[in-house]
Amino acid sequence: MLFERIAVTFRRQQVMATLGAELEAVEPGVVTIALPYSEALTQQHGFLHAGVVATVMDSACGYAAYTLMPEDAGVLSIEFKTNLLAPARGKRFRFVGTVVKAGRTISVCEGKAFADDDKLIATMTCTLMTIRDREGVTG
Amino acid sequence: MLFERIAVTFRRQQVMATLGAELEAVEPGVVTIALPYSEALTQQHGFLHAGVVATVMDSACGYAAYTLMPEDAGVLSIEFKTNLLAPARGKRFRFVGTVVKAGRTISVCEGKAFADDDKLIATMTCTLMTIRDREGVTG
Amino acid sequence: MLFERIAVTFRRQQVMATLGAELEAVEPGVVTIALPYSEALTQQHGFLHAGVVATVMDSACGYAAYTLMPEDAGVLSIEFKTNLLAPARGKRFRFVGTVVKAGRTISVCEGKAFADDDKLIATMTCTLMTIRDREGVTG
Amino acid sequence: MLFERIAVTFRRQQVMATLGAELEAVEPGVVTIALPYSEALTQQHGFLHAGVVATVMDSACGYAAYTLMPEDAGVLSIEFKTNLLAPARGKRFRFVGTVVKAGRTISVCEGKAFADDDKLIATMTCTLMTIRDREGVTG
Numbered sequence: 001m002l003f004e005r006i007a008v009t010f011r012r013q014q015v016m017a018t019l020g021a022e023l024e025a026v027e028p029g030v031v032t033i034a035l036p037y038s039e040a041l042t043q044q045h046g047f048l049h050a051g052v053v054a055t056v057m058d059s060a061c062g063y064a065a066y067t068l069m070p071e072d073a074g075v076l077s078i079e080f081k082t083n084l085l086a087p088a089r090g091k092r093f094r095f096v097g098t099v100v101k102a103g104r105t106i107s108v109c110e111g112k113a114f115a116d117d118d119k120l121i122a123t124m125t126c127t128l129m130t131i132r133d134r135e136g137v138t139g
Numbered sequence: 140m141l142f143e144r145i146a147v148t149f150r151r152q153q154v155m156a157t158l159g160a161e162l163e164a165v166e167p168g169v170v171t172i173a174l175p176y177s178e179a180l181t182q183q184h185g186f187l188h189a190g191v192v193a194t195v196m197d198s199a200c201g202y203a204a205y206t207l208m209p210e211d212a213g214v215l216s217i218e219f220k221t222n223l224l225a226p227a228r229g230k231r232f233r234f235v236g237t238v239v240k241a242g243r244t245i246s247v248c249e250g251k252a253f254a255d256d257d258k259l260i261a262t263m264t265c266t267l268m269t270i271r272d273r274e275g276v277t278g
Numbered sequence: 279m280l281f282e283r284i285a286v287t288f289r290r291q292q293v294m295a296t297l298g299a300e301l302e303a304v305e306p307g308v309v310t311i312a313l314p315y316s317e318a319l320t321q322q323h324g325f326l327h328a329g330v331v332a333t334v335m336d337s338a339c340g341y342a343a344y345t346l347m348p349e350d351a352g353v354l355s356i357e358f359k360t361n362l363l364a365p366a367r368g369k370r371f372r373f374v375g376t377v378v379k380a381g382r383t384i385s386v387c388e389g390k391a392f393a394d395d396d397k398l399i400a401t402m403t404c405t406l407m408t409i410r411d412r413e414g415v416t417g
Numbered sequence: 418m419l420f421e422r423i424a425v426t427f428r429r430q431q432v433m434a435t436l437g438a439e440l441e442a443v444e445p446g447v448v449t450i451a452l453p454y455s456e457a458l459t460q461q462h463g464f465l466h467a468g469v470v471a472t473v474m475d476s477a478c479g480y481a482a483y484t485l486m487p488e489d490a491g492v493l494s495i496e497f498k499t500n501l502l503a504p505a506r507g508k509r510f511r512f513v514g515t516v517v518k519a520g521r522t523i524s525v526c527e528g529k530a531f532a533d534d535d536k537l538i539a540t541m542t543c544t545l546m547t548i549r550d551r552e553g554v555t556g
Contacts (some may be wrong), residue, residue, distance in 0.1 A: 013181070014178055014179055014181045015179065015190070015191060018157075018179040018180065039153055040153055040154065041153070042154060043152045043154065044148050049152065050216050051154070051190060051194020051195070051197045051198070052154060052194060054194070055188060055190020055193070055194060056190070058189055059188075077223055078223055078523055079221060080189070080221060081219070081359045081403065081498060082219060083378075083386050083403055084217060084218065085379045086379075100361075100398075101364075105522065106495055106546065108361050108363060110401075120379075123378060123388075125359065125401065125496075129523065217384055217405060218386075218405055220359060220542065222542060225518075240503075240537075244383065244407070247357075247502060247540070249540075259517075262525070264540065264542055266357055266500060287461050290461035291466065292456055292458070292459045292460075293457065293466040293468070293469060296435075296457040296458065317431055318431055318432065319431070319432050319435065320430070320431045321429075321431075321432065322430050327475075328472075328497070329471050329473070329474075329475045329476070330432060330472060332468050332497075333469060333471070333472060336466075336468045336471075355467050355501055356500065357498065357500040357501065358467070359496065359498035360496060360497060360498075361495065361496040362495055362496065
């Protein structure tokens with residue numbers, strides 16, 4: 001089952017547990033991760049740090065790409081770019097990664113981050129590479 | 140003193156303590172942050188998650204811009220883009236943010252992330268906005 | 279009328295005429311520009327050069343932001359990022375810029391480039407600044 | 418000879434001739450292209466359009482990557498991001514592409530654009546893919 005396939009690798013990303021992120025939904029090409037607010041993740045104004053937002057969006061994008069890959073493949077972010085549209089202020093955040101293009105070698109995903117009431121707070125474009133062997137992860 | 144001015148705001152970024160990041164060096168336009176490896180920050184292969192790398196580089200860039208701003212100004216990342224050049228494998232990492240252009244409203248910084256032995260593992264370009272009042276942070 | 283307001287400034291961008299680009303549609307927050315294929319715009323394989331694709335997407339994004347600004351404002355791209363998803367192969371291309379966030383100072387737009395039959399060939403994220411006086415264009 | 422190898426493919430990029438760009442210097446991992454100012458390439462204020470700046474920087478980055486690749490390889494930009502630091506105002510512009518990482522599959526280059534008197538007007542990060550066959554160009 002697709003959710004369980006993603007959940008297995010999600011649990012191996014220890015930083016997800018450190019941040020308190022939870023895998024919320026998995027469909028082919030679309031993955032949603034939730035994150036409750038925590039003071040431990042904030043910048044100087046008490047909002048989520050932009051890097052935390054980017055971290056979870058990047059994982060959502062990576063898992064979205066992974067849903068469309070062969071079972072034995074790995075996936076690696078080669079670059080991402082995020083725009084911070086509004087302060088990450090809220091009690092609970094959702095991060096949605098969606099595949100824009102699933103290529104043989106290169107995939108491109110878009111991420112969106114939402115605060116309470118579905119306010120869009122950030123967007124991401126993420127370029128990923130399909131890898132067959134871990135040693136080759138950086139090209 | 141410049142180091143202390145940056146250290147004060149660094150300590151207010153609770154996520155820096157959560158990650159274990161330490162402010163290492165501050166010069167006008169250049170800030171270095173160090174991060175020891177921790178399993179709590181890893182992705183599925185045991186390397187630092189790309190988002191953690193981006194989080195600390197973003198802070199290094201933000202503080203670098205801040206060193207060149209008036210005392211009463213604030214700084215906000217409006218976007219950043221990072222390229223992951225190699226797996227974040229190592230015992231201790233250094234993140235250097237350098238101002239490329241310090242503008243009245245918009246500043247641009249470049250970030251570099253290094254693993255042990257100064258191996259370059261990631262680069263960043265970060266666009267920041269000088270803000271006078273916190274409410275105006277998102278334009 | 280909104281189309282004519284945009285058309286006036288479009289005609290002042292001489293590079294649009296040099297490329298053969300035509301303003302196709304204008305709605306509040308969304309602008310479409312068309313570009314017929316020309317050998318004069320190609321890279322070594324005979325497809326449109328990625329930079330040409332980016333040039334027209336950037337203009338579509340800039341005009342989209344401009345539709346939501348006060349009459350006396352100017353708009354300036356401070357950065358953009360484009361992903362090339364497929365070769366720019368076709369007879370006629372369409373470039374659509376859409377506002378994602380219209381801020382007082384900073385706006386963010388997304389661009390999409392399509393070849394014949396609405397094949398998506400590239401995406402863009404563009405960050406723009408509202409300017410009141412031309413001399414201040416670079417922050 | 419390396420210059421001639423690059424010059425051959427440069428001449429096949431018809432858009433370079435359309436813009437008036439000239440291959441200026443080639444070293445392993447570093448390529449410089451020059452561009453005289455022309456009204457035909459301007460935006461509404463009479464400066465070079467940001468997309469033109471990006472087009473030539475992208476080519477400089479692509480050729481820089483190409484200098485480090487096997488003779489029978491091709492190179493393709495999969496994404497680029499540019500920051501416009503100052504208006505592209507001047508009589509003659511130089512665009513320098515430099516390889517940051519030359520990978521087996523993925524290379525990363527940085528571009529810089531200079532106006533008269535070596536004023537830095539724009540930066541770029543460009544991610545490129547080595548290709549062996551043209552049909553595989555988009556991953």
